[in-house]
Amino acid sequence: MKSSKPARSIATWSLAILGIAYSGLALALALEWNLQPAGSKLAADIHWLHEAVMVLCTAIFVGVFGFMFWACYAHRKSKGHKAAQFHENTTVEILWTVIPAVILVGIAWPTTRVLVEQKDTSNPDITIKVTGYQWKWGYDYVKGEGEGISFISTLSTPRDQIEGKAPKGEHYLVEVDNELVVPMGKKIRILTTAADVIHSWWMPAFGAKQDAVPGFIRDLWFRPEKTGTFRSQCVELCGKEHGFMPIVVKVVSQEEYGKWVGAQMKMIAASADDPNKFFALDELKKRGEQVYAKNCVVCHQATGKGTPPAFPPLDGSKMVLGPKDAQIVAVLNGVMKNGAPTAMAAFGKQLNDVEMAAVITFTRNNWGNKVGGADGLVQPGEVKVLRDKK
Amino acid sequence: MSAVVDTHGHDGHGHDAHGGGYHGAGGIMRWVTTTNHKDIGTLYLWFSFIMFMTGGAMAMAIRLELFSPGIQFFNPDLFNQFTTMHGLIMLFGAIMPAFVGFANWQIPIMIGAPDMAFARLNNWSFWLLPFAATLLVMSFFTPGGAPGVGWTLYAPLTVQMGMGMDLTIFAVHLLGMSSILGSINIITTILNMRAPGMTMMRLPLFVWTWLITAYLLVAAMPVLAGAVTMTLTDRHFGTSFFNAAGGGDPVLYQHIFWFFGHPEVYIIALPAFGVVSQVLPAFSRKPLFGYASMVYATSAIAILSFIVWAHHMYTVGMPVQGQLFFMYATTLIAIPTGVKVFNWVATMWKGSLTFETPMLFAIGFLFLFTLGGFTGLMLSLVPIDIQLHDTYYVVAHFHYVMVAGALFAAFAGVYFWFPKWTGKMYDETLGQWHFWLTMIFFNMIFFVQHFLGLAGMPRRIPDYPLIFETWNKISSIGAFGFGLTQLLFLYIILKAIRSGEKAPQKPWEGADSLEWTHLPTPVPYHSFETPPVLK
Amino acid sequence: MEHGASTTTRQAHYHVPQPMPWPIMGSFSLFCMALGSVILFNGASAGWTGIALGFMVLLYMMFRWFGDVIRESEGGKYGRWEDLSFRWGMSWFIFSEVMFFAGFFGALFWARVMSVPDLASLEHNTYLWPNFTSHWPSAGPGFEEKFSPMGAWGLPALNTVLLLSSGVTITLAHWGLIANQRGKLLFWQGMTILLGVLFLICQAVEYAHAYSDLNLKLTTGAYGTTFFMLTGFHGFHVTCGAIMLTVIWFRCLSGHFKPEHHFAFEGVAWYWHFVDVVWLGLFIFVYWL
Ligand code: HEA
Ligand code: HEA
Numbered sequence A: 001m002k003s004s005k006p007a008r009s010i011a012t013w014s015l016a017i018l019g020i021a022y023s024g025l026a027l028a029l030a031l032e033w034n035l036q037p038a039g040s041k042l043a044a045d046i047h048w049l050h051e052a053v054m055v056l057c058t059a060i061f062v063g064v065f066g067f068m069f070w071a072c073y074a075h076r077k078s079k080g081h082k083a084a085q086f087h088e089n090t091t092v093e094i095l096w097t098v099i100p101a102v103i104l105v106g107i108a109w110p111t112t113r114v115l116v117e118q119k120d121t122s123n124p125d126i127t128i129k130v131t132g133y134q135w136k137w138g139y140d141y142v143k144g145e146g147e148g149i150s151f152i153s154t155l156s157t158p159r160d161q162i163e164g165k166a167p168k169g170e171h172y173l174v175e176v177d178n179e180l181v182v183p184m185g186k187k188i189r190i191l192t193t194a195a196d197v198i199h200s201w202w203m204p205a206f207g208a209k210q211d212a213v214p215g216f217i218r219d220l221w222f223r224p225e226k227t228g229t230f231r232s233q234c235v236e237l238c239g240k241e242h243g244f245m246p247i248v249v250k251v252v253s254q255e256e257y258g259k260w261v262g263a264q265m266k267m268i269a270a271s272a273d274d275p276n277k278f279f280a281l282d283e284l285k286k287r288g289e290q291v292y293a294k295n296c297v298v299c300h301q302a303t304g305k306g307t308p309p310a311f312p313p314l315d316g317s318k319m320v321l322g323p324k325d326a327q328i329v330a331v332l333n334g335v336m337k338n339g340a341p342t343a344m345a346a347f348g349k350q351l352n353d354v355e356m357a358a359v360i361t362f363t364r365n366n367w368g369n370k371v372g373g374a375d376g377l378v379q380p381g382e383v384k385v386l387r388d389k390k
Numbered sequence B: 001m002s003a004v005v006d007t008h009g010h011d012g013h014g015h016d017a018h019g020g021g022y023h024g025a026g027g028i029m030r031w032v033t034t035t036n037h038k039d040i041g042t043l044y045l046w047f048s049f050i051m052f053m054t055g056g057a058m059a060m061a062i063r064l065e066l067f068s069p070g071i072q073f074f075n076p077d078l079f080n081q082f083t084t085m086h087g088l089i090m091l092f093g094a095i096m097p098a099f100v101g102f103a104n105w106q107i108p109i110m111i112g113a114p115d116m117a118f119a120r121l122n123n124w125s126f127w128l129l130p131f132a133a134t135l136l137v138m139s140f141f142t143p144g145g146a147p148g149v150g151w152t153l154y155a156p157l158t159v160q161m162g163m164g165m166d167l168t169i170f171a172v173h174l175l176g177m178s179s180i181l182g183s184i185n186i187i188t189t190i191l192n193m194r195a196p197g198m199t200m201m202r203l204p205l206f207v208w209t210w211l212i213t214a215y216l217l218v219a220a221m222p223v224l225a226g227a228v229t230m231t232l233t234d235r236h237f238g239t240s241f242f243n244a245a246g247g248g249d250p251v252l253y254q255h256i257f258w259f260f261g262h263p264e265v266y267i268i269a270l271p272a273f274g275v276v277s278q279v280l281p282a283f284s285r286k287p288l289f290g291y292a293s294m295v296y297a298t299s300a301i302a303i304l305s306f307i308v309w310a311h312h313m314y315t316v317g318m319p320v321q322g323q324l325f326f327m328y329a330t331t332l333i334a335i336p337t338g339v340k341v342f343n344w345v346a347t348m349w350k351g352s353l354t355f356e357t358p359m360l361f362a363i364g365f366l367f368l369f370t371l372g373g374f375t376g377l378m379l380s381l382v383p384i385d386i387q388l389h390d391t392y393y394v395v396a397h398f399h400y401v402m403v404a405g406a407l408f409a410a411f412a413g414v415y416f417w418f419p420k421w422t423g424k425m426y427d428e429t430l431g432q433w434h435f436w437l438t439m440i441f442f443n444m445i446f447f448v449q450h451f452l453g454l455a456g457m458p459r460r461i462p463d464y465p466l467i468f469e470t471w472n473k474i475s476s477i478g479a480f481g482f483g484l485t486q487l488l489f490l491y492i493i494l495k496a497i498r499s500g501e502k503a504p505q506k507p508w509e510g511a512d513s514l515e516w517t518h519l520p521t522p523v524p525y526h527s528f529e530t531p532p533v534l535k
Numbered sequence C: 001m002e003h004g005a006s007t008t009t010r011q012a013h014y015h016v017p018q019p020m021p022w023p024i025m026g027s028f029s030l031f032c033m034a035l036g037s038v039i040l041f042n043g044a045s046a047g048w049t050g051i052a053l054g055f056m057v058l059l060y061m062m063f064r065w066f067g068d069v070i071r072e073s074e075g076g077k078y079g080r081w082e083d084l085s086f087r088w089g090m091s092w093f094i095f096s097e098v099m100f101f102a103g104f105f106g107a108l109f110w111a112r113v114m115s116v117p118d119l120a121s122l123e124h125n126t127y128l129w130p131n132f133t134s135h136w137p138s139a140g141p142g143f144e145e146k147f148s149p150m151g152a153w154g155l156p157a158l159n160t161v162l163l164l165s166s167g168v169t170i171t172l173a174h175w176g177l178i179a180n181q182r183g184k185l186l187f188w189q190g191m192t193i194l195l196g197v198l199f200l201i202c203q204a205v206e207y208a209h210a211y212s213d214l215n216l217k218l219t220t221g222a223y224g225t226t227f228f229m230l231t232g233f234h235g236f237h238v239t240c241g242a243i244m245l246t247v248i249w250f251r252c253l254s255g256h257f258k259p260e261h262h263f264a265f266e267g268v269a270w271y272w273h274f275v276d277v278v279w280l281g282l283f284i285f286v287y288w289l
């Protein structure tokens, strides 16, 4: 065939380029290219399984394509090879059906073992409920040492770094304000759920991943065997900021954990907001600004202008300028449209009465909004009344 | 394997006496109103190429944004929209129509039929597509933009989207309608329009794979239509299909979607298998090895494909029994697929091989598709998938089976049949450049994504932690190279149409199905008005 | 079925129809209706214009397209070979419809067997939905209004009788056609249409009853959702079927069809039986059990 000459030279060139490219890659192999180091026995088992199956597949792959490339080399027409005409052989057909089947059974056996272990969430030492919000994680310690601790964990990388206005830090995008703290060697059971859409909680070092489905409880477990900080991200597309809701777990010794729990408990006692107190406007506005920065800016923006039409402005919004009860209800219970929840989720579960009153007062008296008067100032008590009504 | 054919039928059965040409409306109305399977096949192929460019442009945007960490070019919302539309457009706009185009062109001339069984319906199946595509692309320009929910359109995120979501839902309805009508047509054509003597077990394998694909489409597409309809009513009429507060379940959406979605991936793969099963024997100058077992393996894949869907949902929290069932069922698919791979290699074994462009793409397919199949097998094992689900490992897996699989096979098919369709030869040297550049850049984009996935990079994110930077840079450079290479493909095609050498009736020595043995090149407008005589 | 139409039974030429503009007109009409609906659903009543325009184009297109087909059929263009194609085509179309309903039945079973019991489990009671208990019919843990489920043995049972008898009457009409007894054909075909229309009237009454007396609405959680979506889509199919039956009735009246050549009639009859069978599924799983 007349095409075999360009074919050969192109092939040679291409293979040369490929070779150079891949030797470059080989040099770069110091990079992250495999599963993260295991931090628990379960993860180690999974890594072993992964390695074993991969080696097996590679072996089959090399075998099969050994034949194919040999054919490409030896049975070329340009070498004058004449085509045989066989096209059936029941024996080999049976062989190459049965052998893969046997291999698959061989793979299924250890896999089933690891899987059954992975699904066994019984008898945990500590149970923590994890709630996915757009776009942050809520942690509630619901059983075991630390019961009662509850906090929200949000990305702490500054916006400037993301937008390229400041150099990026070491833990860019995988750092949070409040890390999940757990003791080493204890069986931790995580209950996942979500408030708005599906998120997914993943900790690769422990071989643990579970979707957080709104309205449902699902679970996973892990038993960390190393202290240290482990990082990961939400792994189910959950809207605009899906790439910006990291998960950070800090594993500490039992002793340190005890100390941490103690400190948390003290903080809870100290910072308990008094919902019966009356606040001054400025006090509420100041507190409200913090709450707003933490909970609302992602959508409604620091300017209060939102990014319409997806996220409406609060600056100049009819509701914000109107009677306050409507807004309190909207922020408490979320906004429904045609009977379906919108991205404006119910903040009632995340914010206490004081925070709620503060943030609403803030939106009513900031940017161009100057409500003032009785409708401009929301006291925690008023929130409580509306909250209890539901 | 095609029929043994009596060879004195060559010079066109006197079609030329009928004039051979076209007798309908002229100009653009010819294409709008045509009932000719070749015209419609051509329309499908051009449409698919345009959509490939559109979806590819979005892929370029994705790779551009991912070139460096940080938000550079597109805000996260727009990025998600690109990802979603890239997936939808590539699947429903590029790959599926490409293979329906092949089906239209090839099935009648491979089985000796005068045309498709329902020629008018055929026209409709095509002309639904541009309207559906318009709806899809239009959604970018509505308030709130296109939906940024991923091609899987998972509830309840879909409930939050703006009107772009509704446009997408209706587009999916139209696309589904097109596929269902097209498939009914294909099934009927294959069952009812074969020339006397063309028994089922003499059908070229391409025809067989399409018969089975069409069956998958008729069974799966209506289920997708149901799923998006439920999304629509949850959005606007207060139903609770996917809302826990009303007793529904977001996971229900996933079950319904993947009941469609997994067969869908074989809808993409099976016609590709068919093309490769025509090309490999032709350039090996040796009949396809194990014809019957190929047919049975394809059927087995199709049947299994309906009981494995939940392997996309290992992390939603199924009971362990469910996970085990779906894992075992999924791994079973490796057996029939393996049979096919082995048969292909055995076809080449002791052949008399030459390596023209179609053959190169077919070998590229075989090599890389199998690699993608093995990563699929890794993903089918629940504990491993729990680590890899929703990471770039999955992205690497499915581009290996869909780009190096389906797209490579489509390229192979175009180069293989182009002379038959147009009567012109393409430029072999350029064709080989196209193959090698595609091959290199493809691996550069997607091989490294395995590493990214293993190291923990989630998919569908516009920005990433610093440790992932190097691989992403390599991947992006590969992507730009890949994109430019496809412009070369366009050039090759246009050049061949304009000034290609005249092609003989049978440019490929080893090709032996009806269209090569019984029809002149280019194929006349009406081919088998009277059925060919087969021995 | 090795050979499709075997060599001996089929004529030499298959009818390949002429080019025509109806398909693209159909696409255009669907495009208008889709766009109109999107606009309407997002709060602008201008959407009705698009829907109305699309619908009119659709009607026109159907008149012309079907007109062409009927002319060809009566003009003797379709022999046994084409007839067999139609049979395959209709069978696979009905199969696709079966799969469409299967999706919605799947949703019903999921709610009944999986999600509702799951939401009432101990863990869910503790952390998310206190006091929710598993039962069916259920509108889910977040639904507070009271509602009553639709009983099976009133109107729905009557509807079952109506549809089942319409399956008998259409068969009688078919026998009339085969025996070339036009009177019998027209009478029983008319009865079938009548039964279909009666069914639809009963269903409308039932819906009104649900909304006004039972407080059972489309928005009544999983139960209301599956109830109305399943019966609603079925009702829509009955409507289409009834329209098709009517068209066929008029064709019978104007003397179309021959005892041995009447696929249009049979196709509609198949469709009607399919609608019938779906109803049985509905009656059992939506109303009765
Ligand atoms: C053409 C399309 C195509 C094809 C053919 C396949 C083929 C397969 N896929 Fe893939 N897959 C996709 C397209 C495809 N897939 C897409 C698009 C997604 C992602 C969707 C999304 O989330 O967006 C996906 C995702 C996906 C997942 C979910 C991953 C996740 O999200 O976590 C899984 C898990 O099981 C999987 C498995 C498989 C398997 C087992 C096969 C098998 O069919 C492969 C069989 C082949 C071989 C195994 C190689 C040849 C065999 C031999 C040589 C025999 C010897 C071998 C052995 C004995 C092992 N695929
Ligand atoms: C068969 C289907 C198909 C095909 C062919 C492709 C082709 C490509 N895909 Fe594909 N992809 C999917 C199906 C497909 N994809 C699916 C289903 C998803 C999942 C979506 C989801 O998560 O919901 C996905 C997701 C996906 C991602 C992950 C996005 C994310 O998770 O956020 C990425 C990232 O690299 C990617 C890249 C590419 C690239 C670089 C190509 C290239 O091969 C494309 C090359 C083609 C061209 C470039 C067009 C032709 C050339 C021009 C238009 C000229 C202009 C060129 C230049 C200026 C350079 N795709």
Ligand code: CUA
Binding pocket: A132, A135, A198, A199, A200, A234, A235, A236, A237, A238, A239, A241, A242, A243, A245
């Ligand atoms: Cu939360 Cu992604």
Ligand SMILES: [Cu+2]
Binding pocket: B261, B262, B265, B309, B311, B312
């Ligand atoms: Cu799958």
